[in-house]
Amino acid sequence: MLSLITGLVPLLLAGLLGWTGAVKALGRNVVRTAPKTALARLLSSSERAVLVLRATGWAELLLAGALLAVPGRALPGAATAVLGAGFLGYLGYGRARAPQSSCGCSASEDTPVTWRAFARAGLVLAGGVTAAVARRTWWGVPGDRPVASAVLLAVGALVLFALSADLDRWWLLPLRRTRLRVFGHPLTGGGGAQRVPVAASVELLENSLAWQATSPVVRSALLDHWESDGWRILHYSGVHGEGDTARPVAVLFALDATVGRDTPGDPVIRVSYVDADTGAPVAAGAPHAAPARRSLRLVD
Numbered sequence: 001m002l003s004l005i006t007g008l009v010p011l012l013l014a015g016l017l018g019w020t021g022a023v024k025a026l027g028r029n030v031v032r033t034a035p036k037t038a039l040a041r042l043l044s045s046s047e048r049a050v051l052v053l054r055a056t057g058w059a060e061l062l063l064a065g066a067l068l069a070v071p072g073r074a075l076p077g078a079a080t081a082v083l084g085a086g087f088l089g090y091l092g093y094g095r096a097r098a099p100q101s102s103c104g105c106s107a108s109e110d111t112p113v114t115w116r117a118f119a120r121a122g123l124v125l126a127g128g129v130t131a132a133v134a135r136r137t138w139w140g141v142p143g144d145r146p147v148a149s150a151v152l153l154a155v156g157a158l159v160l161f162a163l164s165a166d167l168d169r170w171w172l173l174p175l176r177r178t179r180l181r182v183f184g185h186p187l188t189g190g191g192g193a194q195r196v197p198v199a200a201s202v203e204l205l206e207n208s209l210a211w212q213a214t215s216p217v218v219r220s221a222l223l224d225h226w227e228s229d230g231w232r233i234l235h236y237s238g239v240h241g242e243g244d245t246a247r248p249v250a251v252l253f254a255l256d257a258t259v260g261r262d263t264p265g266d267p268v269i270r271v272s273y274v275d276a277d278t279g280a281p282v283a284a285g286a287p288h289a290a291p292a293r294r295s296l297r298l299v300d
Helices: 002-026 030-036 038-043 046-069 074-097 115-133 146-162 165-183 198-206 209-214
Strands: 224-228 231-240 247-256 269-275
Touching: 002 046, 002 074, 002 115, 002 146, 030 038, 030 046, 038 046, 038 074, 046 074, 074 115, 115 146, 146 165, 165 224, 198 209, 198 231, 198 247, 209 247, 209 269
Parallel strands: none
Antiparallel strands: 224 231, 231 247, 247 269
């Protein structure tokens, strides 16, 4: 079993580094996401952060190619381990100095640094050490034990997939939506028969006192929406708390799916925070002070 793992780890590492490297080196999102990363704060420049992310991406692509082409050699594995150690150090800096910033690990996520980023970097470090001591070629292992190799590759890919925050929209958000539909949601209630467009609900929300009070927490535009028992749930991402206590949350607003701006009376809007990693409810604490509206003078 040990020889099976050491033989296939270079293949898994090459897949991970090839994907993250291609996104950073060739992707178009780097320029958009670089200013939001802890790297931009470390370098005091978004432009330099873009250059470093691009260079890191090319380094990852080079290592991915080396792991595939020269398995069983110490140099590619050792270089990958050094890269993983560097990632861990950078993530530690980002978590300590800029907890609300993203890491830019795959240049496509905007979420703050969480334990999953540390776990993935730790796997790169451990995988690099394992690849450095591997003596078998990765293409020779499946031929000896094809079923066990397929199972191990599938499990490894699923673990890496689950540790990638920017892939949540492909599995975690649909899973949570299904769970809410099956087991219900604490913000459920009765509703009318005729629904208004989602854009109307968003406009109503963003002109409400509930939005003003919650806006210091919200960090994104509308990510998702669904309906349950007459309530329309609007999902945003955010950061709850400050400093060392800051953690990423899903901000859920619930309002009547039949209410629009032309509906008489003030709408009932309920707000809840859900931990982005565990899915557990987060106590809202004291409400944020809504900013005062200042009357503007008319100039003739």
